[in-house]
Amino acid sequence: MSASLVMQAILSGITNGFVYALIGIGLAVIFKGTQIINAMQGEFAVIGAMVTVFALEPAGLPYGLSILLGVISGAAAGVIIDRLFVQPMMRQRAGEESFLLLTIGLAVTLSAAVLYLAGRNSYLLPSWGEEGVIEILDAFLQIQALWLIGTAIIVVVGLRLFYGRTLLGLSMMAASMDPDGAATNGINVRRMRSLTFLLGGTIGAIAGILVAPLVAVNYHMGIALTLKGFAAAILGGLSNPLGAVLGGVTLGLLESLAVVGFPSGYKDVIALAMMIVIMIVMPNGLLGRVGRIGG
Amino acid sequence: MLQIQSLQAGYGALPVLHGIEMSVGRNEAVAIVGPNGAGKTTLVRTLCGLVKPMAGRVLKDGVALTDLPAHRRAERGIAVVLENRNLFVELTVRDNLRLAESAGRKASGGSLRFSLDEVLTLFPAVKERYHSSVGLLSGGQQQMVAIARALLLQPDLLILDELTTGLAPKIVKEILGVLNNLRTQGMAILLVEQSITIAAEMTDRAYVLSVGKVAQEIRRGEWQAVLADDSLIKAYLHG
C-alpha cells in the first residue's frame, strides 16, 4: 500500500463522494421542503443527463444550450411529479409511507421509460473544459471532477444563502415546518411545495449532467445513485445540504480506502458497515442536532 | 364587517358546526365562549380558510370569503393567532416576523398601519430576543411573537384562539394591555376564550357555542348579569 495508491483512493473517493453529495443535496432539499423522502432523486439525474445527450446529438444543439435544456427538464419533471401525484395525495391526507411508495414506484416507472425512449446503451457527455487529468502526488484527478466538485460547492453555498437570506427560501422552509402557520401568514403552501420539487429536480439534473462526462449514464443508474445519495443525506442529517456533502464525501472516501486496504470485493460491505457504526454513534448524523435543523 | 351566515363546517363527512350565525362590527371586540368540543377552534379554522365550509357563508365587508384560500385572507384584513400559535420554531424571531411583514406589505398594497418598528415597540420582550430561535423562547414570549406576527399582516380583524391558556398572569396582563390599545386604535377583535373573566374584561359581547351551535348571545351590557349568574355559567360554559 503506497502513498500514491492512498492518494489515488482519496482523489477517487472525493470525486465519487461529491457525486453522492449532489444527489444527497437534492434529497435534502425535498425532505426539507415537504417531509417526503424522494426515492426517485437519481432519476432526475438520469433525465437531466439523457435530455442533454439527445439535445447535443442527434438534435445537434450547442453544448451550453443542451445543458440548459437538461436542467430545465429536471425542473419540469419535479413540478410535474408534484402537481400530478404529490398534491392529490396531500389532499387525501396520505401518510409518509404512501409518499415513499409513490416515489419508489415513480423511480421504477421512469427507469423503464428511459429504457424505452433511449435504449439500453450508456451515454457519455463531453468534458466541460479540456479533456484530461491533473497529477497530484503521483495520483490522477480528472479535470471534469474539479468542475463537479466546484459546482457542488456553489450549489451548497447558494442553497445556504437562498434558505437563510431570501424571503422565498424562508417561505419554503416555513411551509414545510408548519403548513397551517405558513398559510395563515400569507404563504401559498402548495406553490412552495411545487417550488421545492422544482429545486430538487433541478439539482438532480445538474448532478446527472456533471456526472455524465465521467461515467456513462444509462437507464438503470438512477436507482443506484439514489441509494448512495440517500446514504449521503442520512449521514448528513437528512434536511441539511451541507450535511449531504459531508456525508457523501465520507461515504466516497470510506469506499475507496476500503478498496485500498482490503480485497476489492469487500468494498461495499466495509463502507456500509462503517456507515452503520457512524449512525449508531451519531444518530443525528455527522452534524448532530444542528444538522437536522439548519442548512 | 364580519358576517357569518348559516355556516356549516367540519372535517371529513361530519359537520362540527351547524347553522352558525354571527357578526363582528368595526371596532368591536367579540368573544366566543363555550365548553371543550363545542367547535370553537373549528370556527376559527374556517374563518381563516384552513377548513372549507360545507354550507353557508362568511362575508367580510360584504364580500364572500368562501373560496378564498388561507394564504390570501390577509388581503381581506384578516389575521389569526391559532391555538398552537404555529410559529416557525426552528427559525429566528426575526425571520418569523419578516415573513409576515412581507405578506402584510403585499396584502395592504404598501400602506402599513403596523410597521416592524412599531410592533417591536409594542412588545419589548420580543425586541430583546429578536435574533433568537423561536423554539428557545418561553411560552409567553412566543405568544407575543405570534401576536406581533399577526399584526404585521396589517389586519383590521384580529382573531385569537385561546390566547391566555397556560400563561403566567403577569404576561396575560401585558398582552391584554396591548390588545386594549389596539382596540382603541380601531382594531376589531374576535376572541376565543376559555376564561369567562378575561372574555368579559376584553369584549363587549359574546356568543356561547355549544355542540356546534350558537346556544346563547351575550349582548352589550349583559356581561355583568352573566357573570353574576352561576347557573348560566355552569350550564353553558362548563359543558
Next chain:
Amino acid sequence: MALQACRSLIALAPTALLSLYPLPALAQTTASREPIKLGAVISATGAIAGVGLPEREGILLAQKTLNARGGVNGQPIEILIEDDASSPDVAVSKVNALVHSHKVKALIGTSGIAQTVAVGGITAPLKLTQIAFSGLGPAVERERTCVFHITPSQELNARALLSYVRDMKASKVGVLHDSGYGQVVWNSMKDLAGEFGVTWSQVEKFEIAATDLTTQAAKVRASAPEAVIVISTSPMPFRNARQVRLTAPIISVHGTATYDYVKAMGDAADNIIHAEFLIAEDPLPHQREFVDLFQKEHGRLPKHFEAAGWDAVMSLAQALKTAGPDAANEALCSAMRRPYQGVMAKFDFSAPDMGGLTLASFNYSKLVKGKFTRLDYSAAK
C-alpha cells in the same frame, strides 16, 4: 348480313375482352407454399440485451436475404422471434410455446448460458436442433448433441487472450474483472497461468454496477504489469484504467468489441486488443458479402453478434436443404453435424463441443483511437 356480323362481334366481345386480362399463373410460386417455421429466443431486454439485440438483427437480415433468394429449395422460412428478457424462466416458457404450440422445426437461441442450459432441457430429449449463442457450459451440455454452440466457451476465450499475451512476450499480467461475466471467465483463466508462462501481478474485482474503479485500476497499475486483461460488460474499467495512466496494452474478450462500447469508452478506446471474429472495417473475403448487406440494410457496420445471428440461420438453412424440410428431428440434427464455413468463423458442428471453434477461429483487432484495426496475429500455434 351486316346485322348478323354485328351480333357475332358483340357475342365475341366478352371473350375478346377476357383475353386482354392475364390469366393467373398456374405454375407453383414460393408465395403459395407453406413456410418452414423456425423458432428463435433471444434477450432483447434485460441485462444481456446488448448481445441479444444485435443477434436479432443478424437473424432478421438472414431471413430476409434467404427468402429473397428463394428460401430453402424454393420454400421460404418464417422465424418466430421471442424475447426472454435475459431470464431463464421466461426462456423456458417461450421455448415451450414455440416447440409445442407452434411446432417449430428448429430453435435458434438463446443469448446466455443460463438460458441455453435451461431450454436445452426441453430441446435435448426431443433431439430438436438448437443453435445457441452461448459457449459450451456445464458438463450436462456435452450430452446434448443437438444443441450447437456458435460462440466460444469461456475457457477458449481465456486461452485466446493468454495466447496473445504470451506471444507479445508479456509475463506479468494484471487483471480487472467484474463480479458477473468477468468472474466466470476469470474462473476459467486463473489456472492457465502456468501453461502460458504468465504470472498475475494483481487481480482486482469490482461489482457490475460500479461507477468508479479508479482505485482498483490504480492498484493494478501499481503492480507494474506488462499487459492488463479486462473482462467486463461495462466500459468503465477501460476508462478508469487510462485515467490513472495505466499505459500497458489492454486485452479483452469479444464481448466488449462492439461500437456501442467504443462510443461509451470515449478517449479510452485506444490500445485495446480484442480476441474477436469480425473486423468489418477490413473483413476477410468470406465476410465481405455479409458486411455489405448489413451496411446496406442498417447504414452501419456489423460485429460478430450480428454475424452469429446470420450464421445460425444460414447454417440451419443448409441443413434443411440437405435433410429436407419435412425431416424428422434426428435427421435434421445429423445434417447439422458437419463443418460449416460461417461469416463469423469456420465451425465444425460435428466436433465434441458442438461448435468446433479453435484458437485459429479468432481474429484479433486493436482499437486505435476508436477504430477497430486488424492485427496481423493468429493464435493457432
